[in-house]
Amino acid sequence: MEQIKEYFKQAFTITDKDWQIFSSKLSKKEFAKKTQILCAGNIENYLSFIEKGIVRFYIPDEDNEVTFSFAFEKVFVSGYDSFLTRSPSVYNIETLTPTTVWRLSFDDLQNIYETTHIGNTIGRKASEDLFIKKSKRELSLLTQTAEERYLNLFTEQPHLLQLIPLKYIASYIGITPQALSRIRKRIS
Incomplete structure (x- = not known):
């Protein structure tokens, strides 16, 4: 959990009170290697921060599944489009190594937005990081x-x-x- 706090401290100032509220909503989850964190057809319910491990995002296909992203330690990970829209994901997220994440549920994030001064900044930072990663990926494929x-x-x-x-x-x-x-x- 300290990795998340340090990650935030690099981007903005967070009060002890806001950190207490935010951190009280986090839950630690450990996954074995080759575990599905999100399956196509399910709704993403978590915004997670990878403490250790590697995950991959892929589109399932019987003949030729397509890996379109990886996420490593000290970054946010989520089926973010599904998380935001509350609609089923069209891709899977799978661990490639034993992986530990700190998760925040959709409902808890909404509560943090409403009850803390820093909540919107936290949400914006996670969104910006996920957007930048997606944009870099798209540009790399094109250029x-x-x-x-x-x-x-x-x-x-x-x-x-x-x-x-x-x-x-x-x-x-x-x-x-x-x-x-x-x-x-x-x-x-």
Whole structure:
């Protein structure tokens, strides 16, 4: 929970009273590797902060599921579109490693918005971070080669990238595992 407090302190000032209200609503949840946090067809009920672990977002498909995002330690994670609209998700979120998150329910977040001075700032910060991540992903798909996307992912999280199966990385950067193997061979 201290990681969240430190994360907030870097972005804005939070009073002890507001932190007490906010932190009282958080619940710690631990997931084993390969656990579905959110399944397509279900409504996302939580905004979570990853204390440790890696998760992937993917569109399920019998023949060729598509990984479209990863989330690492010290970031917010959520099926945010489903969370906001209260509509079923069209994708899954799955842990790739044992993962610990601190979660806040939709209803508790609404309560924090109403009862604290900092609530809207917290919500805005989480929203901004998730939006920036989404925008960066979209721009990378439009402006970068697969090799550049791989190198960026490698630069951002080199120690964690080793924990992600290559087939998921290949799907994420929009190529086959064989093409990823050629890229890795070329740059090594």
